[in-house]
Amino acid sequence: MSRVLLAEIHAQLCAQLPELQALPPAERQQRLAVLDAQLAELAAHPVLRASFRFLVSGELADGLALLAELQRPAHRWERRRRYYWQFYGLLFRAARLRQHALERALRPWYRQLFAEFCQRLGALPAAAPSAEDCPPVVLVIVNQLLLPRHAPTADTLDTLAHCRALGYAPFLINAADVPDEELWEFFDSKCFARVADYAEATVIEHAGEVFPFYQCRAVADDVAEARRVLQAIAETRPRFVLCLGHSCLLADACRAIAPVITAPFTVEVAATCGQGLVLRRPPTAEDQELLAALGEPPPTWIVEPYTYAPLPPHPPTTRAALGLPGERYALAVVGSRLDDEMDELALSWLAAALRAEPRLHLAIIGTWENWPRIAAQHGWQERATYLGYRSDLPAVLAVCDGFLNPRRQGGGTSVAWALACGLQVLSGDAGDGALAAGPERIVRSAEEIVSRIQRWLADPAWRAAESAAARARFAALSDRRASIARILEFGERLRLDCGFTRPG
Numbered sequence: 001m002s003r004v005l006l007a008e009i010h011a012q013l014c015a016q017l018p019e020l021q022a023l024p025p026a027e028r029q030q031r032l033a034v035l036d037a038q039l040a041e042l043a044a045h046p047v048l049r050a051s052f053r054f055l056v057s058g059e060l061a062d063g064l065a066l067l068a069e070l071q072r073p074a075h076r077w078e079r080r081r082r083y084y085w086q087f088y089g090l091l092f093r094a095a096r097l098r099q100h101a102l103e104r105a106l107r108p109w110y111r112q113l114f115a116e117f118c119q120r121l122g123a124l125p126a127a128a129p130s131a132e133d134c135p136p137v138v139l140v141i142v143n144q145l146l147l148p149r150h151a152p153t154a155d156t157l158d159t160l161a162h163c164r165a166l167g168y169a170p171f172l173i174n175a176a177d178v179p180d181e182e183l184w185e186f187f188d189s190k191c192f193a194r195v196a197d198y199a200e201a202t203v204i205e206h207a208g209e210v211f212p213f214y215q216c217r218a219v220a221d222d223v224a225e226a227r228r229v230l231q232a233i234a235e236t237r238p239r240f241v242l243c244l245g246h247s248c249l250l251a252d253a254c255r256a257i258a259p260v261i262t263a264p265f266t267v268e269v270a271a272t273c274g275q276g277l278v279l280r281r282p283p284t285a286e287d288q289e290l291l292a293a294l295g296e297p298p299p300t301w302i303v304e305p306y307t308y309a310p311l312p313p314h315p316p317t318t319r320a321a322l323g324l325p326g327e328r329y330a331l332a333v334v335g336s337r338l339d340d341e342m343d344e345l346a347l348s349w350l351a352a353a354l355r356a357e358p359r360l361h362l363a364i365i366g367t368w369e370n371w372p373r374i375a376a377q378h379g380w381q382e383r384a385t386y387l388g389y390r391s392d393l394p395a396v397l398a399v400c401d402g403f404l405n406p407r408r409q410g411g412g413t414s415v416a417w418a419l420a421c422g423l424q425v426l427s428g429d430a431g432d433g434a435l436a437a438g439p440e441r442i443v444r445s446a447e448e449i450v451s452r453i454q455r456w457l458a459d460p461a462w463r464a465a466e467s468a469a470a471r472a473r474f475a476a477l478s479d480r481r482a483s484i485a486r487i488l489e490f491g492e493r494l495r496l497d498c499g500f501t502r503p504g
Contacts (some may be wrong), residue, residue, distance in 0.1 A: 001070070009042065013048075018373065020056045042358070050066040083186065086190065138238060139233060139258070142174055142243060142245055158480060162481045170213075171236065179192050180194050184303045217435075219250050243262045244263055259489065259498050275299055277294075305477070307479060307483045317395045322363070328360065333363070339368055339370050351378060353450050354378075362382075364386045366388070393417065403424070409432065422468070424466060
């Protein structure tokens with residue numbers, strides 16, 4: 001099938017998606033079956049058909065069928081590696097698709113990809129014979145380095161500064177091991193963009209400091225490049241490798257050179273083949289299953305909650321400048337994936353709150369392509385202001401009253417900033433944002449949301465106390481240097497435990 005025809009089919013499926021998602025489950029499945037038969041007649045790629053079906057249905061059976069198709073050995077290595085990230089991204093974007101069985105399947109799949117990667121590389125560099133006189137180099141490796149307004153990128157750069165302040169010499173490597181091209185065979189595929197300016201850079205600047213930097217060139221697919229980079233890493237004799245994120249083939253390939261610690265940006269149990277793992281919360285019974293799926297022996301882990309940098313400075317703004325009514329309770333809804341994250345549950349919360357409280361006004365910040373249709377369907381046009389993407393998010397939050405965080409995988413940074421501004425945070429009970437909010441700010445029903453908003457409006461003393469508690473919560477979440485120091489201490493213990501050095 002030509003790329004043109006694939007693009008046309010993709011566009012047609014995109015056009016049908018909102019209608020299908022609005023149908024009752026039984027009718028939705030019937031329509032999907034008919035559509036799938038039509039796609040088969042057009043010889044549409046099985047991955048395109050399976051990924052569309054799973055995104056629409058959210059059913060575990062459809063997810064398992066998609067997984068089986070993606071992992072077929074008939075797909076070449078480069079494609080299966082990209083499929084891994086597309087499937088992870090699909091689960092990340094849509095909280096309703098997060099099934100424990102599917103999350104658990106990602107760990108052995110990554111382990112298999114890593115085994116194939118090592119087989120392609122052949123013999124890897126080993127650690128230096130004696131490591132006692134190593135310079136205190138810590139290799140920081142990420143899969144995706146974008147502009148600083150991308151929260152994980154900003155946090156990565158901040159980590160470099162704290163490592164240096166703690167006496168280490170950080171060297172940043174962007175493995176760039178995520179898809180950088182559209183995959184039409186996967187419905188709603190995402191291009192994990194890379195910044196062209198980094199390609200020839202040898203240093204990167206942050207907070208007035210300069211750090212050595214290397215941008216890999218397709219390291220997962222280019223065996224010669226991977227070997228060259230690993231040999232250069234071995235020659236630096238790092239004390240350990242700090243992998244920020246997860247599922248990084250290059251970082252895990254360093255495990256024969258130095259201990260590899262994986263520290264995710266999210267609350268999930270990250271996929272890794274390294275020796276150490278940072279958990280952002282105490283593990284649950286389900287997390288223990290995920291840890292077991294990482295392989296034998298499982299990595300040594302520590303619990304170290306995620307921390308957030310102080311709010312970046314921005315000139316203040318006003319409600320009038322933003323088009324927000326001054327006399328209303330302004331509830332911020334923030335996200336770059338709101339089409340996925342504001343699911344039926346979150347929309348039902350908004351509907352009930354707007355019906356019950358006439359003083360409520362929504363401030364929509366970020367990307368929500370379906371918002372005009374949703375607003376018209378519910379008659380919310382006069383009850384909301386759509387602000388789109390804002391580079392001055394802290395300044396916008398500072399003039400709001402509340403912040404609604406739906407059940408979703410991300411959202412931690414925006415929740416933390418809302419706390420720092422003293423907002424009333426109302427959070428669903430799952431994801432990074434929920435962990436940042438804290439248990440006292442979790443809501444599970446529209447009634448809870450309405451009750452808390454109305455008390456905020458009616459009780460000035462309670463409102464002041466809640467606002468102070470929110471700022472105190474952020475203060476507890478923002479001691480990043482102490483957190484990184486504990487992770488570095490964990491790395492030093494791993495050096496001893498894994499035999500990379502001997503006690504003095």
